Amino acid sequence: MSNESGTASTAASETSTEASETSETAAPAAASAPQQTAVDYTLGTPLGKHPTKVLLLGSGELGKEISIELMRLGAHVCAADAYEGAPAMQVAHEYRVFDMTDPAKLDEAIADVHPDIIIPEVEAIATQELEKAANRGVQVVPSCQVAAICMNRESLRVLAHETLGLPTTPYRFADSLDELKAGAEQVGYPCVVKPIMSSSGHGQSVVRTPDAIEAAWHEAQVGRRAAAGHTDQVSRVIVEALAPLDYELTVLTVSSSDGIVTCQPVGHVQVNGDYRESWQPARVPSDVLEKAQHIARTMVGGLADIAHKHGEKGWGVFGVEIFVLTDGRVLFNEVSPRPHDTGMVTMISQRLSEFALHARAVLGVPVSDSEVELLRTSGVCASRAIVVEGKGQVEFSNLPQALAIPQTDVRIFGKPGVNGGHRRMGVVLAAGADETGARNLTRQVLDTLHITVD
Numbered sequence: 001m002s003n004e005s006g007t008a009s010t011a012a013s014e015t016s017t018e019a020s021e022t023s024e025t026a027a028p029a030a031a032s033a034p035q036q037t038a039v040d041y042t043l044g045t046p047l048g049k050h051p052t053k054v055l056l057l058g059s060g061e062l063g064k065e066i067s068i069e070l071m072r073l074g075a076h077v078c079a080a081d082a083y084e085g086a087p088a089m090q091v092a093h094e095y096r097v098f099d100m101t102d103p104a105k106l107d108e109a110i111a112d113v114h115p116d117i118i119i120p121e122v123e124a125i126a127t128q129e130l131e132k133a134a135n136r137g138v139q140v141v142p143s144c145q146v147a148a149i150c151m152n153r154e155s156l157r158v159l160a161h162e163t164l165g166l167p168t169t170p171y172r173f174a175d176s177l178d179e180l181k182a183g184a185e186q187v188g189y190p191c192v193v194k195p196i197m198s199s200s201g202h203g204q205s206v207v208r209t210p211d212a213i214e215a216a217w218h219e220a221q222v223g224r225r226a227a228a229g230h231t232d233q234v235s236r237v238i239v240e241a242l243a244p245l246d247y248e249l250t251v252l253t254v255s256s257s258d259g260i261v262t263c264q265p266v267g268h269v270q271v272n273g274d275y276r277e278s279w280q281p282a283r284v285p286s287d288v289l290e291k292a293q294h295i296a297r298t299m300v301g302g303l304a305d306i307a308h309k310h311g312e313k314g315w316g317v318f319g320v321e322i323f324v325l326t327d328g329r330v331l332f333n334e335v336s337p338r339p340h341d342t343g344m345v346t347m348i349s350q351r352l353s354e355f356a357l358h359a360r361a362v363l364g365v366p367v368s369d370s371e372v373e374l375l376r377t378s379g380v381c382a383s384r385a386i387v388v389e390g391k392g393q394v395e396f397s398n399l400p401q402a403l404a405i406p407q408t409d410v411r412i413f414g415k416p417g418v419n420g421g422h423r424r425m426g427v428v429l430a431a432g433a434d435e436t437g438a439r440n441l442t443r444q445v446l447d448t449l450h451i452t453v454d
Helices: 006-013 017-026 061-072 103-113 127-135 144-150 153-163 177-187 210-222 286-309 341-349 354-362 435-448
Strands: 053-057 076-081 094-097 117-120 171-174 191-195 205-207 237-241 245-256 259-262 266-271 274-280 316-325 330-336 380-392 394-397 408-412 418-432 450-453
Touching (some): 053 103, 061 341, 103 127, 144 153, 144 286, 153 286, 153 330, 171 177, 177 191, 205 210, 245 286, 245 354, 341 408, 341 418
Antiparallel strands (some): 245 316, 274 380
């Protein structure tokens, strides 16, 4: 697998704290990401002789919305995941159930479906098979190189900070407990320890004192998403300073045949790295907005440039996560090369949701500033995840009463159930006069719904 930034990992370990904190003023202009020649896919005959076939790798709630938008534009969708009955499988033309981290199984599925486009919707994928598919002429979204970089925190951080000059928290990488202890001393306490290969808070720990560092190393090894079946493999980790965070933003950024555009910022609340609420537009000072959008365009432009150098498109929606610190500094955190869970609010806030934008961009349709406009000239829209705990099937009732609340909506994902923990089973959407009003409406709807686990 080609990896543009992997060779710089040693240099990353030597990055000084001062450089990480002060590079904001030295950030270069946004990467160019020039316009690309559009692809004129044959659409409208998903069951005909010449369908445009899309293989969706990951069939959760985001994949379900992507599938619907692609089907609205006349594409044929095959939804894949590791379990039967995933949300996107319920609406797609066909589906496959297999372990997407197994190279042989993934290669077999690609050969069977024979897709024109492959869209990864999750991180846990055998990315080397995506490169093989790209070499055969399949459009991988946004590209096989970008997918590999974004699922590796080391490659991503090195690209963002050391290549593109974006401001980040101070960080170090470690291959052992001793290296982690040394790195933590260098970035200072409190700090955050994360596995290089994981997501959504899995394997992540906040460490406030040196005597907790060993437990953080252990959690990174056993708690990461890739740990299952790989307990004999040591996970490299990143340790970064715990920034004095004021709030977080997501800047949804679209790379298309027309170049790069950014949506209005999304504010959000997360619990243990998992999305709970979001709202758009996030009312932020003009200088914060300018810096956040600059960071997003630069990051996505850099990734798109890597895709272009390898003959790939680099098209799609990216969720760029931004930290705003208490002293006003604006830092890059992470980027997801696909629609973002906090962006579910766009189903009520924007003229085109992040899923519709993703479908258009992937199919070669140009996306300009006019396509990312908000539906309302005033007010704020909000979303709230419906998180259910327990074990069994999840059933909803009292929906008529819940949706009698004006300016609200609900999306029920249709997942098979919960298995003794907690799981996101739906989302509430609302439009209000301001952030507080919109968020209160989502709470009212959630409180009115009747949810049972059977």
